[in-house]
Amino acid sequence: xxxxxxxxxxxxxxxxxxxxxxxxxxxxxxxxxxxxxxxxxxxxxxxxxxxxxxxxxxxxxxxxxxxxxxxxxxxxxxxxxxxxxxxxxxxxxxxxxxxxxxxxxxxxxxxxxxxxxxxxxxxxxxxxxxxxxxxxxxxxxxxxxxxxxxxxxxxxxxxxxxxxxxxxxxxxxxxxxxxxxxxxxxxxxxxxxxxxxxxxxxxxxxxxxxxxxxxxxxxxxxxxxxxxxxxxxxxxxxxxxxxxxxxxxxxxxxxxxxxxxxxxxxxxxxxxxxxxxxxxxxxxxxxxxxxxxxxxxxxxxxxxxxxxxxxxxxxxxxxxxxxxxxxxxxxxxxxxxxxxxxxxxxxxxxxxxxxxxxxxxxxxxxxxxxxxxxxxxxxxxxxxxxxxxxxxxxxxxxxxxxxxx
Amino acid sequence: xxxxxxxxxxxxxxxxxxxxxxxxxxxxxxxxxxxxxxxxxxxxxxxxxxxxxxxxxxxxxxxxxxxxxxxxxxxxxxxxxxxxxxxxxxxxxxxxxxxxxxxxxxxxxxxxxxxxxxxxxxxxxxxxxxxxxxxxxxxxxxxxxxxxxxxxxxxxxxxxxxxxxxxxxxxxxxxxxxxxxxxxxxxxxxxxxxxxxxxxxxxxxxxxxxxxxxxxxxxxxxxxxxxxxxxxxxxxxx
Numbered sequence: 001x002x003x004x005x006x007x008x009x010x011x012x013x014x015x016x017x018x019x020x021x022x023x024x025x026x027x028x029x030x031x032x033x034x035x036x037x038x039x040x041x042x043x044x045x046x047x048x049x050x051x052x053x054x055x056x057x058x059x060x061x062x063x064x065x066x067x068x069x070x071x072x073x074x075x076x077x078x079x080x081x082x083x084x085x086x087x088x089x090x091x092x093x094x095x096x097x098x099x100x101x102x103x104x105x106x107x108x109x110x111x112x113x114x115x116x117x118x119x120x121x122x123x124x125x126x127x128x129x130x131x132x133x134x135x136x137x138x139x140x141x142x143x144x145x146x147x148x149x150x151x152x153x154x155x156x157x158x159x160x161x162x163x164x165x166x167x168x169x170x171x172x173x174x175x176x177x178x179x180x181x182x183x184x185x186x187x188x189x190x191x192x193x194x195x196x197x198x199x200x201x202x203x204x205x206x207x208x209x210x211x212x213x214x215x216x217x218x219x220x221x222x223x224x225x226x227x228x229x230x231x232x233x234x235x236x237x238x239x240x241x242x243x244x245x246x247x248x249x250x251x252x253x254x255x256x257x258x259x260x261x262x263x264x265x266x267x268x269x270x271x272x273x274x275x276x277x278x279x280x281x282x283x284x285x286x287x288x289x290x291x292x293x294x295x296x297x298x299x300x301x302x303x304x305x306x307x308x309x310x311x312x313x314x315x316x317x318x319x320x321x322x323x324x325x326x327x328x329x330x331x332x333x334x335x336x337x338x339x340x341x342x343x344x345x346x347x348x349x350x351x352x353x354x355x356x357x358x359x360x361x362x363x364x365x366x367x368x369x370x371x372x373x374x375x376x377x378x379x380x381x382x383x384x385x386x387x388x389x390x391x392x393x394x395x396x397x398x399x400x401x402x403x404x405x
Numbered sequence: 406x407x408x409x410x411x412x413x414x415x416x417x418x419x420x421x422x423x424x425x426x427x428x429x430x431x432x433x434x435x436x437x438x439x440x441x442x443x444x445x446x447x448x449x450x451x452x453x454x455x456x457x458x459x460x461x462x463x464x465x466x467x468x469x470x471x472x473x474x475x476x477x478x479x480x481x482x483x484x485x486x487x488x489x490x491x492x493x494x495x496x497x498x499x500x501x502x503x504x505x506x507x508x509x510x511x512x513x514x515x516x517x518x519x520x521x522x523x524x525x526x527x528x529x530x531x532x533x534x535x536x537x538x539x540x541x542x543x544x545x546x547x548x549x550x551x552x553x554x555x556x557x558x559x560x561x562x563x564x565x566x567x568x569x570x571x572x573x574x575x576x577x578x579x580x581x582x583x584x585x586x587x588x589x590x591x592x593x594x595x596x597x598x599x600x601x602x603x604x605x606x607x608x609x610x611x612x613x614x615x616x617x618x619x620x621x622x623x624x625x626x627x628x629x630x631x632x633x634x635x636x637x638x639x640x641x642x643x
Contacts (some may be wrong), residue, residue: 002523013511176626304507306466308521308565309496311489 003314007321011132016280018326023145025330028279029374029380033338035272036374037366038345056234057088059241060119061227061251071248081229084243086236092118092224094200095191096207098176108194112139112206115197118230119190126182127155127199134199141358142198154178165212174209178202191226216283268345278382284332286369287323287385295393306398319390320383327382331375339365411541413498414479415570415604417441418465421474422627423457432458436627437474440605447595449618450608451632453530456624458608459577465606466499466575467491488523490566496521502576506558508565509552514557515546518564529568540594563594574598577608585613592617 011018061081064070071077073092082090095113120132124143131140141150157179163171179197189195195276208218229251231240236252244251305315342365352377366374423435434457442448452458463469467483475482478498483491502578508517518533519526526582537546540560542553550558559579566574576595580588588611598615599605607614615621619634 002526005526006520009512009516300507301509304509305520306492307466307495307501309492309494309569310521311492313489397469399463 003318004321005193007318008325009323011322012317017294018290018329021286021326021382022330022333024286025279025283025327025378026333028275028282029331029334029378030341031370032272032275032279033335033366033374034345035268035275036370037338037342038349039272040366040370050083057231057237059229059231059237059244059251059253061249063223063243064250069306070250072223073216073225073227074221075219077223077249078227080108080247080359081227081244081249084229084240085246086232086240087229088232089118091118091228091230092202092219093191093228094207094218094224095195095226096161096203096210098196098206099173100158101161102158103152105145105150105153108145108148108150110141110145110194110196111192112198112203113191113195114200114203115140116228118228121184121195121197123178123182123184124157125151125154128181128304131182134181134197136199136201137178137201138181139178139196139198140184142186142188142194143183144186145194150180151183152199155340156180162206163210165210172209176206189196276377280377283327283378283381284385287327287382288389290326291319291323291386292389293372295389298395299393302393303398303400304397306396309390312394316390316394319394320386323382323386323390325377327379328375330382334378335366335371335374355379371392412570412602415442415444415573416467416476416478416483416499417463417527417594418471418627419475419477421461421464421476423460423464423469423472423473435464435624438607438624438627438629439565440465440620440629441620442475442605442606443620444572445599445602446619447599447617448604448622449615450606450624450629451610451621452611454623457627461624461629462486462575462577462606462608463612464577467495487488491605496523497569498571498573500563500569500574501572502562502566502574502579504578504581506555506562508558510550513547513549514553514561517550517561518568520568522568531565533567536567537561540564541590554587555582556584556590559583559587559591560594562569563591563598567598571603573604573606575606578610579607580609580611580614586627588613613636 061073061077063073078090078092081087093114093116095111097109097111100108100110115134117132121140123131123140126140135138141153143151144150157177159177161173162176165171165176184197204218205215207222208215209219211222213221227249229240229244233239241251241253273342302315305318306312310318366402417442418438420439421435421440422433424433425429425576426432434455438457440450440461450461452457459490459595460469464471466477470484476484478494483494486494508514509520513538514528515533518536519529522529522532534543534546537543540563542557542560542564545553545557546625550561553561559582561577563574566576574595579595580591583591592614595607597621607618609615615632622629
């Protein structure tokens, strides 16, 4: 009888002895799979947002309001940044708040933002194809904002409230009419939560009114609040970022920003990594203890096998195969439990506004590679833990092993 | 079962010495023991407790190395071979029956019998079934050792010893735990085994076992010497 048949038969016959180790492995694997599935899906969602193309090549320059010596992001700044080597384009952004009250939104405060070609929001529905560049008087809203469903506003001309400055620290509301021409995924938060996109003229006019300056002087005096600098290739992003910072502007690459997950998801991912190490140690110790105990209990059995002609290597292979089967069972069971755990965790986190966008689309299941990795790792660690006691047992002289007879 | 023909030659111990360290003392158990169980005969090895019978059986069975002397099979000194080669020799040439049957408790009688037979599982199971049938346990093939009586377990152990067509069967007190009926039954099976041309070596204290042996040898003062009256009467045979 070959060692692997015997090992399989042993596991079937002695499964009660392995239940503890299988349960230990299954729980550890389940927790790891849950953590990796949730954080992995969230990472995928974050990665998806960093769109290919210009978004990946972008460097964001922020206006540092209130900081002494901070450079304003005026038209001059735009020209200076455009002169940097490897810069393909410079796309300034202005942003100003406005209010909307009406059907579908009892009261929503949004931020009109200049739409930039390099960073178009992911439009889900629109009144026409080729939405960008937007025409004067047009706006694209998020599908949901502050708990309100705004999708009913698509195609409608709505009245919004903007602010007109009337002196230092004072202002009055003013009505403006604008047409909703598109809706985008609210998970797109490159320009902060509750951004809405309008054409440059409209945004600058509203921003200038709020700042109390003429619209034609706004860019020269107040300036933009953010400038997106697009490098000519992804490889040059680092150099461009360095050059922008060398000119005294506060800048970060968009890629850096977008790969940053919310804290809870980071914690889950970190927990997964820690648990993976714990899993490894548990499997190692478990295999060591279980195999050691079994080997001690099975000294006579090992002696019999050697007496009837099993080679040392075959006995070792049999013991190792048994533990590999146990490891595989534990990992498979753990993966199934982990998938259920991931679904439950995602369902629990989906209602949180900060995490929902990362876990919205479907049940987070770990990828095939991750699953295979966990399976192989569990088996490998279990086998590694089993090796030493199994080797010691397999090398027992047969006369010692069957000394009782 | 028809044994493989010709049967492999039995091992032969020559001038074997073996001693053990016992606390501060050195106990010389075997001092130049010679033993060669003859094919087609039952050889009984008797002697008082601690005389070295089991040690000699283990040495002859390639389980324990001698301090000096040799164990030869077809003129090859087996202790000059590798562990793997000795394991292969044990599997192909020697069958063991222990005092307690030493079956694997988690496996059925059938699987225990098929254990030493490598290769095709189908053939191994068929050979195991034939042997179980021969020892009168065809109906208990799927039972585990815990579900068998001591006598039945010993018969399974004998079937296991024969499954590879071994030319030598070494048994250490094979009937020590059996009642008279089961002892007779086992001895009859040993006789059939020897009659097929195998060398059967029985280490025993039992007069009934010695009575059925063709040759009775005694381990005395570390040597193997013939016992007087070692030719049993035909009616003593089971």
